[in-house]
Amino acid sequence: xxxxxxxxxxxxxxxxxxxxxxxxxxxxxxxxxxxxxxxxxxxxxxxxxxxxxxxxxxxxxxxxxxxxxxxxxxxxxxxxxxxxxxxxxxxxxxxxxxxxxxxxxxxxxxxxxxxxxxxxxxxxxxxxxxxxxxxxxxxxxxxxxxxxxxxxxxxxxxxxxxxxxxxxxxxxxxxxxxxxxxxxxxxxxxxxxxxxxxxxxxxxxxxxxxxxxxxxx
Numbered sequence: 001x002x003x004x005x006x007x008x009x010x011x012x013x014x015x016x017x018x019x020x021x022x023x024x025x026x027x028x029x030x031x032x033x034x035x036x037x038x039x040x041x042x043x044x045x046x047x048x049x050x051x052x053x054x055x056x057x058x059x060x061x062x063x064x065x066x067x068x069x070x071x072x073x074x075x076x077x078x079x080x081x082x083x084x085x086x087x088x089x090x091x092x093x094x095x096x097x098x099x100x101x102x103x104x105x106x107x108x109x110x111x112x113x114x115x116x117x118x119x120x121x122x123x124x125x126x127x128x129x130x131x132x133x134x135x136x137x138x139x140x141x142x143x144x145x146x147x148x149x150x151x152x153x154x155x156x157x158x159x160x161x162x163x164x165x166x167x168x169x170x171x172x173x174x175x176x177x178x179x180x181x182x183x184x185x186x187x188x189x190x191x192x193x194x195x196x197x198x199x200x201x202x203x204x205x206x207x208x209x210x211x212x213x214x215x216x217x
Contacts, residue, residue: 022210023190029173033200040072043080043164058185059086062192063159070199082170086159088191090184092151101144153182157191171200175209 044064050056063086064074072082154176161171173195181187194209201207 022212023177023179023187023194024208024210025175025177025191025194026206027173027175027194027197027209028206029171029195029199029201029203031171031200031203032168033170039081040070041075041080042067042072042082042084042161043074043076045083045085055185056086059088059157059188059192062189063195066192066196070196080164083162083164083167084159085162086157088155088157088184088188090156090182091154092182093154094149095152096147096149098145098147100142101146102140103143150180151182152178152180154178155184155187155191157188157195159192159195 044060046056063084067084068074074080155178157175159171159173160169162169175191175195177187177191177194179187190211190213193211197209
């Protein structure tokens with residue numbers, strides 16, 4: 001039985017290892033984006049704390065790349081028509097999981113389907129017609145339980161775009177993503193890309209953006 005369970009778990013891990021991993025983000029954007037905005041020049045608006053924050057500068061660079069992809073042009077100084085601001089944070093919560101350990105009698109092992117008494121389709125060991133030996137009569141069996149603890153991290157980003165003159169807010173997007181990776185720098189590229197997916201999008205309509213990554217998030 002232990003051998004069967006071990007082999008089943010190994011097969012499951014192989015299957016999971018071959019699946020594409022994604023960062024899934026919840027995105028909500030509110031906008032009053034003009035139908036025609038010929039001048040898309042922008043400047044970043046910093047708080048005093050952000051002026052010498054290297055981490056912030058890194059994330060600012062990611063936002064700059066996305067804006068330039070959308071046709072915006074950075075123009076430092078008083079001539080820019082738009083101001084861009086961003087803020088972010090990360091928090092953690094502890095998770096305790098209790099789950100059943102299941103043995104599947106349908107698993108085809110070295111002795112046939114599920115148990116040594118079955119030797120292949122149509123044969124039921126010593127008593128060929130005894131349904132007691134029919135593996136199709138039995139589903140997965142719970143043989144115990146396991147418990148484990150881990151942390152989930154909530155990673156959040158907010159980006160706003162306003163008119164430099166008058167301060168009218170044109171775009172305000174919030175992105176949140178929960179996962180096991182507690183490194184905000186590792187996740188931030190996906191949060192930023194999610195913030196500008198389908199820009200400017202439908203105002204106030206929450207949606208989920210899933211981006212493929214190589215490593216587990």
